[in-house]
Amino acid sequence: xxxxxxxxxxHDVASLDELKEGxxxxxxxxxxxxxxxxxxxxxxxxxxxxxxxxxPMEKGAACHSPDHGDVVVCPWHKAVFSQATGKVVEPVxxxxxxxxxxxxxxxxxxxxxxxxxxxxxxxxxxxxxxLIIGGGAAAASAVYTLREEGFAGxxxxxxxxxxxxxxxxxLSKTLLLGDPDRARAPLLLPQDYYDDRQVITRHARVTxxxxxxxxxxxxxxxxxxxxxxxxxxxxxxxxPSDIPGxxxxxxxxxxxxAQAQTIxxxxxxxxxxxxxxxxxxCLEVASALRQKGVGVTIITRxxxxxxxxxxxxxxxxxxxxxxxxGVAFISDCAAKRVYADPARPGQAAGVELEDGMKLPCAHVxxxxxxxxxxxxxxxxxxxxxxxxxxxxxxxxxxxxxxLRERREREGRRxxxxxxxxxxxxEEEGRFWQSGHWRPxxxxxxxxxxxxxxxxxxxVPVPWYWTQQFGKKIEYLGxxxxxxxxxxxxxxxxxxxxxxxxxxxxxxxxxxxxxxKAMSRAVVDFAGFxxxxxxxxxxxxx
Numbered sequence: 001x002x003x004x005x006x007x008x009x010x011h012d013v014a015s016l017d018e019l020k021e022g023x024x025x026x027x028x029x030x031x032x033x034x035x036x037x038x039x040x041x042x043x044x045x046x047x048x049x050x051x052x053x054x055x056p057m058e059k060g061a062a063c064h065s066p067d068h069g070d071v072v073v074c075p076w077h078k079a080v081f082s083q084a085t086g087k088v089v090e091p092v093x094x095x096x097x098x099x100x101x102x103x104x105x106x107x108x109x110x111x112x113x114x115x116x117x118x119x120x121x122x123x124x125x126x127x128x129x130x131l132i133i134g135g136g137a138a139a140a141s142a143v144y145t146l147r148e149e150g151f152a153g154x155x156x157x158x159x160x161x162x163x164x165x166x167x168x169x170x171l172s173k174t175l176l177l178g179d180p181d182r183a184r185a186p187l188l189l190p191q192d193y194y195d196d197r198q199v200i201t202r203h204a205r206v207t208x209x210x211x212x213x214x215x216x217x218x219x220x221x222x223x224x225x226x227x228x229x230x231x232x233x234x235x236x237x238x239x240p241s242d243i244p245g246x247x248x249x250x251x252x253x254x255x256x257x258a259q260a261q262t263i264x265x266x267x268x269x270x271x272x273x274x275x276x277x278x279x280x281x282c283l284e285v286a287s288a289l290r291q292k293g294v295g296v297t298i299i300t301r302x303x304x305x306x307x308x309x310x311x312x313x314x315x316x317x318x319x320x321x322x323x324x325x326g327v328a329f330i331s332d333c334a335a336k337r338v339y340a341d342p343a344r345p346g347q348a349a350g351v352e353l354e355d356g357m358k359l360p361c362a363h364v365x366x367x368x369x370x371x372x373x374x375x376x377x378x379x380x381x382x383x384x385x386x387x388x389x390x391x392x393x394x395x396x397x398x399x400x401x402x403l404r405e406r407r408e409r410e411g412r413r414x415x416x417x418x419x420x421x422x423x424x425x426e427e428e429g430r431f432w433q434s435g436h437w438r439p440x441x442x443x444x445x446x447x448x449x450x451x452x453x454x455x456x457x458x459v460p461v462p463w464y465w466t467q468q469f470g471k472k473i474e475y476l477g478x479x480x481x482x483x484x485x486x487x488x489x490x491x492x493x494x495x496x497x498x499x500x501x502x503x504x505x506x507x508x509x510x511x512x513x514x515x516k517a518m519s520r521a522v523v524d525f526a527g528f529x530x531x532x533x534x535x536x537x538x539x540x541x
Contacts, residue, residue, distance in 0.1 A: 009112050009113075009114065010101070010103070010110040010111060010112045011029050011030065011110065011111055011112070011113065012108050012109070012110055013027045013029055013034075013036070013109055013110070013111050014027060014036060014108075014109045015107060015108060015109070016038070016041070016043070016104050016107050016108065016109055017107065019036055019037075019038035019043065019109070020038065021038055021039070021040075022062060022063070023037075023038075023062065024036065024037055024057060024058040024060070024062050024072065025037075025058070026048055026056065026057075026058040027048075027111070029100075029111050029113040030113040032047075032048075032113050033047070033048030033049050033056075034046065034047060034048045034100060034111065034113075035047075035048045035057045035058050035062075035072070036102070036109060036111075037062045037072070037083060039070075041104060042104070043102045043103075043104055043109050044083050044099070044102060045099070045100040045101070045102040045111045046072060046081070046083070046086055046097050046098065046099055046100070047086070047097045047098040047099075047100075047115075050074040050076065050077075050079055050093060050097070051079075051093050051094075051095035051096070051097060052074065052076075052077060052079050052092055052093040052094070052095075053076060053077065055074050055075050055076040055077070056075070057072055057074065057075075057097070059075040059515050059516065060072060060073045060074050060075035060515060060516065060519045061073045061075075061516050061519035061520045061523075062083070063519070063520045063523060063524065064523075064524070065080065065089075065523040065524060066458075066524055066526075066527070067089075067457060067458055067460075067523075068080065068082060068089040068090070068523070069082065069083070069084065070082075070083040070084065071083060071089060071523055072097065073519035073520070073522060073523055074092075074093065074519070075515035075516070075519055076515075077092045077438065077465075078090070078092070078438060078463050078518075078519060078522045079091060079092050079093035080522070080523055081093070081096065081097040085099065085118065085119065086098055086099035086115075086116075086118065087118060087148070088144075088148070090442060090445070090460060090522075090523070091141050091438055091441035091442055091444075091445060092137075092437070092438050092441050094140065094141075094144045094188060094189055094193075096118050098115035098116075099115060099116045100112060100113060100114070100115055100116065101114070101116060121148065121149050121150030122150050123150050123152045124150045124151060124152065124452060124453075125150075125151045125152055125153045125451070125452065126152040126153055127153065128151075128153040128227045128228065128413070128414065128451075129153050129154045129155075129156075129226040129227050129228070129414075130142075130146065130151070130153065130154070130155045130156070130226050130227070130228045130229075130230070130451060131156050131158070131214070131216060131224055131225065131226035131228070131229045131230070132155065132156065132157040132158070132229075132230045132232060133158055133206050133209065133216055133229065133230070133231050133232065133233055134157075134158075134159060134160075134230075134231065134232030134233040134234055134420070134422070135157060135158070135159015135160065135161055135163075135164065135165050135201075135203075136159075136165055136168065136232060136234045136420060136421075136440065137165060137168060137188065137420065137437050137440045137441045137444065138230075138232040138419040138420035138440040138441060138443055138444030138447075139157055139159065139165050139230070139232045139444060140164075140165035140188040140189050140441070140444070141188075141440070141441035141442075141443075141444035141445045141448070142230055142232070142419070142444040142445065142447055142448040143155060143157060143189065143194070143197075143199055143448075144189060144193075144445075145444070145445045145448035145449060145452075146448045146451065146452070147197045147199070149448070149449070149452055150452070151448075151451070151452060154198070154200070154226075155198075155199045155200065156199075156200040156201075156202065156224060156226065157194075157199060157200070157201050157202070158201075158202045158203075158204055158206060158216065158218070158224065159201070159202075159203055160203070160204070160205040160206075160233070161203065161256055161257070161258070162203050163185075163187070163257060164187050164188075164189065164191060164194070164201060165187065165188045165189065166184075166185040166186060166187050166188060166257060167185045167186045167187075167188060167437075168185065168257075168437060169437050170185045170186065171185060171254060171255075171256075171257060171259075171260040172254060172260075172281050172284040172285050172288065173284055173287075173288060173467055174288075175257070175260045175261070175264060176260060176263055176264050176267075176285065176288040176289065176292065177264075177288055177291060177292055178264065179264075180261045180262075180264035180265035181265075183260075183261065183264060184257070185257050185260075202218075204218045204219060204222075205218075205219065206218060206233070206376055207219060207376060208376050208377075208378055209229070209231070209376055209377050209378065210378055210379070211377065211378065211379045211381060211397075211399065211403060211416055212379065212403060212406060212407070213225065214226060214227070214229050214412070214414065214416070216229070226414070227412075227413050227414030228414040228415060228417070228451045229414070229415075229416050229417070230395075230417045230418070230419065230444070230447050230448075230451075231374065231377065231389065231397070231416065231417065231418040231419075231422055231423075232418065232419050232420045232422060232440075232444060233372075233373040233374065233376070233421075233422050234255070234373050234420060234421045234422065235255065235370035235371055235372050235373050235421035235422070236255060236370065236371050236373055237253040237254065237255050237366060237367070237368070237369075237370065237371075238368045238369040238370060238371050239253070239366055239368070240276070240335075240366070240368055243276070243335050243336070243337060243338065244337040244338070245337045245338030245339060245340065245348065246338055246364075246366065248338055248340055248346060248347060248348040249346050249347050249348065250347055250348035250349075250362065250363050250364065251338060251348050251363070251364045251365075251366065252266075252267075252363055252364065252365045252366070253365070253366050253367075254281065254285060254365065254367065255370070263285075263363075263365070266363065267289060267292075267294055267362070267363055268294070269292055269293030269294055270293075271294055271295065271361070271362035271363065272294070272295035272296075272297070272360065272361040272362060273289060273294055273295065273296055273297075273361055273362065273363045273364070273365060274297050274298075274299060274350070274351045274359050274361045274363075274364050274365070275296060275297070275298045275299070275364075275365045275366075275367060276298075276299050276300075276335055276351070276364065276365070276366045276367070276368060277298070277299075277300060277366065277367035277368045277369075278298060278300030278301065278302045278305055278331075278367075279306070279367060279368075279369065280306065280466045281367045282298060282300070282367035283298075283305060283306070283318065283322065283466065283468055284466060284467065284468060285365060285367060286298055286322060286327045286468075287322070287325070287327075287467075287468040287469050290325050290326050290327055290469075291325075291469070295326075296326070296327045296328070297327075297328040297329075297330065297359060297361070298322075298327060298328070298329050298330070299330045299331075299334070299335045299351065299353070299359075300329065300330070300331050301331065301334065302315075302331060303331045303332075304316055304319060305318050305319055305322070305329075306318055309475070309479065310473070310475070310485075310498075310510055311482070311485035311498065311500060311510070312485075313485060313487060313491060313498075314473070314485070314487075314491065314498060314510060317491045317492070317494075318468065318473075321468060321469055321471060322468070322469075325469050330353070330359075333353045333354050333355050333357070334353065334354050335351050335352075335353060335354075336352045336353055336354045337351070337352050338350070338351055338352075338364050339351070339352050339358065348361075348363070348364050349361075350364075351364055370421055370435060371386075371387060372386065372387045372388040372389070372421055372422045372423075372433075373421070373422060374387060374388070374389055374418075374422050377389070379400075379403060380400050380403075381397055381398070381399065381400070381416075382398045382400070384424045384431045384433070385431075386424070386431075386433065388418075388421070388422060388423055388424035388431070388433050389418040389422055389423050389424070390423075390424055390425070390426070390431070391417070391418050391419075391423045391424070391425050392425065393425065393446075393456065393457075393458075393459050394417075394446060394447075394450040394456055395417045395418065395419050395423065395425075395443055395446050395447035395450060396415050396416070396417055396450065397415075397416045397417060397418050397423075399416070414451075415450070415451075417447040417450065417451070418447075419434075419440060419443035419444045419446075419447050420434060420440035420443060420444065421433070421434065421435060421440070423443065425459070427478045427480070428478065428480055430480070432462070432478055432479060434462060436462065436464035437464065438462075438463055438464060439462040439463070439464065442459070442460055442462075443459075446459065460522070460523075460525075461476055461477060461478065461522070461525040462476070462477065462478060462479075463475065463476045463518075463522050471494045471512065472494075472512060472513075473494075473510065473511070473512050474509075474510070474511050474512070474514075474518050475508065475509070475510050476508060476509040476510075476511075476518065476521055476522060476525065477500065477507055477508025477509060478507070478508070479508075480502065480507040480508065481502060481507075482500035482501055482502045482507055482508065483501065483502055483503065484500075484501040484502075485498050485499065485500050485501070485510075486498065486499045486501065486536055487499075489513075489514070493513075494512040494513055495512060495513035495514070496511065496512055496513070496514070497509065497510075497511045497514050497517055497518075498510040498511065499529075499532060499536060505533075506529040506532060506533055506536075509521055509525075509528075509529070509532075
């Protein structure tokens with residue numbers, strides 16, 4: 001481009017005095033949405049819409065991360081981007097945030113609406129191979145991280161579902177409301193991404209995996225092996241063993257897209273459904289089915305839903321939200337059995353409670369937790385009581401001494417990693433299992449960075465959210481126990497920040513309607529709670 005033409009291509013978009021330090025100012029340049037960030041007399045211009053779902057970035061946060069420097073954070077799902085390059089530094093996005101040339105002349109901010117090129121990564125790992133067993137969020141995150149950070153060796157991903165990794169969060173929300181013949185969860189990465197970057201994708205269920213040889217066996221006798229193996233097979237719904245009748249037709253479960261499509265197809269507005277559970281997925285399914293017009297009753301052992309995770313006050317607010325929208329709760333009597341229709345012995349007709357009361361319904365949906373899908377992994381790899389593979393902070397699976405020594409004798413390189421529902425790491429003396437979408441992607445990214453021999457890094461404090469009847473609640477924490485919850489704001493209006501404390505120390509944050517604050521906390525939990533602790537001390541004492 002001619003230098004004079006390039007100079008003319010800059011647009012005058014704002015006065016420098018309009019920009020405040022630490023805030024993002026939205027502007028539109030040549031029809032493009034941008035945000036401006038001021039650093040003294042210098043200005044950075046970035047894309048104004050998150051590439052993940054189009055969230056307005058100005059509602060998030062421009063802040064400093066101890067791990068990544070100056071960043072911007074998406075308000076909706078907490079994707080984190082470098083201000084310096086626009087590159088993804090934490091999930092959930094799988095594309096960079098465009099960065100635009102900007103300069104300040106005589107107090108005016110000028111921006112050229114042509115994105116800067118993203119620097120090409122240095123090629124590495126050309127003589128190494130990667131096998132990913134599983135096809136969910138952690139798998140997609142690992143693939144994206146490996147290729148975007150320069151891994152040049154072969155990658156093979158084997159998923160048990162017929163689809164490529166998709167947005168599983170939509171299953172308990174929007175997918176149940178759509179046309180079952182057309183509703184599809186969005187893919188996390190399109191087919192072209194895998195094709196263009198020479199990532200081999202296969203759809204098969206691995207029957208066994210030998211940690212000693214890094215060999216996976218597939219139906220029909222095929223085998224796959226690699227230097228680095230990432231185990232991300234997800235989980236399967238936990239079916240209570242003490243409730244007879246769960247094998248009947250009409251008893252449903254939800255973990256895959258196919259199961260969500262089945263629920264959307266067979267559950268119709270004139271029907272009644274009984275849900276057995278009480279956790280977030282159960283509550284989200286109740287919300288979706290009620291919005292569809294279905295009659296919903298939840299049988300749960302918790303008198304106050306999510307009390308153990310969110311505290312009593314927030315749990316009661318969720319209970320009221322559900323009941324105000326027509327969901328009935330039974331918590332004083334457990335399910336005894338699912339009984340059959342006398343006219344159709346194989347068909348579920350309702351749920352009988354322990355006190356003998358019967359709840360007729362067209363379908364029973366069980367949402368009682370997840371079992372890690374790691375039965376196919378052989379050997380004595382350490383596992384939690386729940387069955388998940390134990391990993392360290394780099395997502396490496398702990399290997400028994402004998403196996404580790406054998407691999408060293410044989411000169412084998414690489415490692416075995418696990419992430420998502422199949423893995424668990426220790427935090428303050430207890431095993432923590434993600435069970436949520438963003439943490440799974442974070443873990444997949446860390447595993448990929450370990451394969452790339454990046455220096456050990458801090459595991460971000462886990463964040464997740466729930467959406468029920470149009471209301472969103474966000475959680476940030478390790479699920480540690482707490483003995484007090486201080487709520488600032490309005491619970492009835494879903495506009496609050498809650499501080500979960502244990503012996504005076506803030507161990508978790510729960511919020512609604514506080515996008516900027518939670519976005520800052522996601523990238524610097526310790527710094528945020530330090531400041532919050534000082535403010536709480538002033539308020540309480």
